[in-house]
Amino acid sequence: MIKINNLKKSYKQITVLDVPEMEIPEGQSFGLVGNNGAGKTTLLRIMLDLIRASEGEVLIDDDAVNNSEEWKNFTGSFIDEKFLISYLTPEEYFQFISKIRGVSKGDLDQHLNLFEPLFNDEIFGKKKYIRDLSKGNKKKVGVAAALLGDPKLVLLDEPFENLDPTSQIRLKKIIQQFQAEKSVTFVISSHDLNHVTEICERIVILDKGEIVKDIKVTERTLQELTDYFGEHAGI
Numbered sequence: 001m002i003k004i005n006n007l008k009k010s011y012k013q014i015t016v017l018d019v020p021e022m023e024i025p026e027g028q029s030f031g032l033v034g035n036n037g038a039g040k041t042t043l044l045r046i047m048l049d050l051i052r053a054s055e056g057e058v059l060i061d062d063d064a065v066n067n068s069e070e071w072k073n074f075t076g077s078f079i080d081e082k083f084l085i086s087y088l089t090p091e092e093y094f095q096f097i098s099k100i101r102g103v104s105k106g107d108l109d110q111h112l113n114l115f116e117p118l119f120n121d122e123i124f125g126k127k128k129y130i131r132d133l134s135k136g137n138k139k140k141v142g143v144a145a146a147l148l149g150d151p152k153l154v155l156l157d158e159p160f161e162n163l164d165p166t167s168q169i170r171l172k173k174i175i176q177q178f179q180a181e182k183s184v185t186f187v188i189s190s191h192d193l194n195h196v197t198e199i200c201e202r203i204v205i206l207d208k209g210e211i212v213k214d215i216k217v218t219e220r221t222l223q224e225l226t227d228y229f230g231e232h233a234g235i
């Protein structure tokens with residue numbers, strides 16, 4: 001589903017991402033981990049054509065993302081709050097996204113029902129604009145919108161960040177439901193090694209823009225990741 005060829009991103013001659021080759025097959029849940037500045041968000045942004053690569057390309061279903069609009073019809077994503085429309089209420093925002101994606105009112109209601117426990121009576125009916133929601137609640141709106149309209153591919157940057165522990169567990173369950181029932185391909189960056197090993201079948205570690213490990217998740221993976229980052233901390 002995703003293919004990367006000779007991808008490089010540099011700022012002022014400093015290379016921050018260098019991925020010669022990588023493939024993410026359809027249906028895979030792919031986790032991206034790495035310390036601050038490793039290049040995770042840069043990679044996600046290039047995959048979504050939000051920034052241009054300095055060299056190389058990302059293909060989604062064989063189309064270069066910077067040369068095609070096709071992939072946008074089946075790709076959902078939430079990178080940060082800039083994806084939201086801050087002067088709308090959450091209700092208005094979901095209606096707006098539904099219109100763009102051709103989601104009926106019935107399907108929107110069904111989708112939002114799934115998120116009711118995660119939203120925890122904090123999102124709807126509060127007469128608040130998105131800009132007035134807490135960071136965690138903005139994240140919930142963004143992730144729910146990314147999953148709206150039956151996307152085949154979903155990219156999420158640190159979806160668990162700013163969520164309370166109960167919400168993290170609820171979000172994990174929702175993602176697992178989309179994996180099992182809808183075979184969505186997920187690309188998820190996270191600093192939470194527990195969550196990422198639980199929801200991903202493959203984890204790539206980025207270090208200074210390079211892939212240093214590409215792991216098929218097993219029951220030993222959490223320990224392997226903990227050991228890897230522990231070594232970096234000198235522990």
Ligand SMILES: Nc1ncnc2c1ncn2[C@@H]1O[C@H](COP(=O)(O)OP(=O)(O)OP(=O)(O)O)[C@@H](O)[C@H]1O
Nearest residue numbers: 011016034035036037038039040041042043191206
């Ligand atoms: N516009 C920019 N100009 C210069 N350098 C940039 C720019 N955007 C990103 N970088 C650099 O690229 C590198 C990778 O950043 P990136 O945000 O992708 O890391 P990350 O792995 O997502 O980090 P974090 O875990 O802190 O979110 C960093 O060194 C960052 O300073």
